[in-house]
Amino acid sequence: MTNEASSEVLVDFKALGLPESLVKVVSDLGYEVPSPIQAATMPMLLAGDDLVGQAQTGTGKTAAFALPILARLKEPQGRPQALVLTPTRELAIQVAEAFARYGAGLRGFSVLPIYGGQPFRGQLNGLKRGVEVVVGTPGRIIDHLKRGTLDLSALSTLVLDEADEMLKMGFVEDVESVLKHAPQSTQIALFSATMPPPIRAIAKRHLKHPHHITIKSKTTTAASIRQRYWIVSGLHKLDALTRLLEVEPFDAMIVFARTKVATEELAHRLRARGFSAQALNGDIPQKKREQLVDALKSGEIDLLVATDVAARGLDVERISHVVNYDIPHDTEAYVHRIGRTGRAGRSGEAILFVAPRERYLLRAIEKATRQPLTEMEMPTVADVHAHRDERQFSHLAKALEKAELGPYQEKVLKWQRDAEASLLDVAAALAYLAEETTAPPPADTAPASRPSHTPRERSVRTHDDHDKQTYWVGVGHDQGVKPGNLVGAIANEGGLDSGQIGRVQIKDRFSLIDLPKGLEPDILAHLQKVKVAGKPLNIRPDREPGGREEKPKRGGTRPPKRRAQRTESDQDNTARPAPKSSRAAPLTRAQRKAGHKRRGSTRPSGAVKKRR
DSSP: OEEEEOTTOOOOTGGGTOOHHHHHHHHHTTOOSOOHHHHHHHHHHHTTOOEEEEOOTTSSHHHHHHHHHHHTOOSOOSSOSEEEEOSSHHHHHHHHHHHHHHTTTSTTOOEEEEOTTSOHHHHHHHHHHOOSEEEEOHHHHHHHHHHTOOOOTTOOEEEEOSHHHHHHTTOHHHHHHHHHHSOTTOEEEEEESSOOHHHHHHHHHHOSSOEEEEEOOOOOOOTTEEEEEEEOOGGGHHHHHHHHHHHSOOSEEEEEOSSHHHHHHHHHHHHHTTOOEEEEOTTSOHHHHHHHHHHHHHTSOOEEEEOTTTTTTOOOTTEEEEEESSOOSSHHHHHHHHTTSSOTTOOEEEEEEEOGGGHHHHHHHHHHHTOOOEEOOOOOHHHHHHHHHHHHHHHHHHHHHHSOOHHHHHHHHHHHHHHTOOHHHHHHHHHHHHHHHHOOOOOOOSGGGSOOOOTTOOEEOOSOOTTEEEEEESOOGGGTOOHHHHHHHHHHHHTOOGGGOOOEEEOSSOEEEEEESSOOHHHHHHHHHOEETTEEOOOEEOSSTTOOOOOOOTTOOOOOHHHHHHHHHHHTTTTSOOOSOOOOOOOOHHHHHTTOOOTTOOSOTTOOOOOO
8 A cells, every 4th residue: 555645744643643641752852743754654653554654864754663663562571672773873873862762751661772883792781681672783683683682582563764775785685684583473664765676675575565655755945045054062052043143144033943942941042132032832822923923024023933833834024044943853844944034036044053963964954955055154253243343333324324413412522521531432431331231242152262372381171070081182282283272173063062171181292181971972983083283183082091191202212201200290280189198008028128218208319218
């Protein structure tokens, strides 16, 4: 049976047959209506039927199969009840995280990602403890099946996610092998963006009377809309948006957030920073919604912070910008969002905030829309001040042209006499007061805005270092690197707050930096490729917990070990805790006979106690 689903289907999750507990979970996560693939496939998967779903990446397939799997779980049995095969480790991690979010309220639920490049021991321990859902790559799943460490006898659902990508990567034989290990009664769901013959053959051999669902995507975007993206972490998004509003010339703007609560909070924070912003979400009564739209049209407000559903059908010509503050997980939602600008033949601007770990969603959007997005550069503090000066001068010019200035001239002259100051100083003070009372402080989130460091600076340290570990970085003094360069690059590219970065030690050919313990693999992999002073960081956990001594350059001589340790301590004497006690361990009898000096002794070097 083959169905084609429209991308305009609008129902709610409860109508699809999900239990109330999961409906509440998705509502709390901010999902207001299911995407077309979710609306079309969930009822069939909840009924236990096999299914072939064809839809582009980024259309919400993960929730389409994860929610029905969670709804059909039985009591924990110590063996996996569902298995999801993915082509890459990155997708395996993402899918496992989605299961963890959706299943957070289920008692005793656990999910385990299994992929190559990860130690077997952790995976074995997880399987021994018992999990309900396993998400893994075909090769590693086969390894566990051969070892007998993965038991599929209790499997009720098996999902092949992005099957065409597994075909491209040569996993077809492994997929076939996994399918043969599954019990005959297992429900099988196959999702793929395309349906090449080998994938159709797999479906024909292994699926039982499957439903075929095809989502016809409407992902064309108007050519009049310029699309850009900005890599910015969640901790810095509000400051980044503030800078954008300060620098980017706009008429009216819609800022899209993922949840109702987020729209209210963000609108409140923007108003606190001096912007006329209002929230628009599903909880806003129809009359208030109409008032907000009228206010946006008339120019009474310039900013609406909205959810996807609340902004559907919104048609206001003066909307020049759409900002995706929270990146949508559904490419259809992205297209609907940016369609609020560039209307009636006008040009429009669409800006997407992307956290470093959300780059895969950016790629999905580019692939679905067939349009690459241009990366933006963070405006500097100097840019913000320059734009403020331009605005102030524009207001000044209009006042000089239109206002009746006679009474104000008398007031200024009186102030000059009372203050015994020059007219220039009075004017400067007025400009200072005007900027102080109207302008929000510039956000300090870009590397360019960080304080510079002197060439002699070698080490900086922040507080709360107990939860950090030391990482080795492949650049140092030889490349002209300073602590500020490393902190700026790692904070900006790794999505870290400056408070998460600890001590920085710059050596000649490498550096050491304290970062949060257990950085996520995708963040670490990205940081390894980031270049500072034209050279990749090649960052990795330092193998020597106490730091390492640098090997001397060729032609040089190695200093004595004791001298090297003392020099390093001198360089970092503010960063090391003082010893708890000066009392040293007692010497052994052999050491005393040999004349060893006890550590911590105040006896002059070289002095040996005479034996009686």
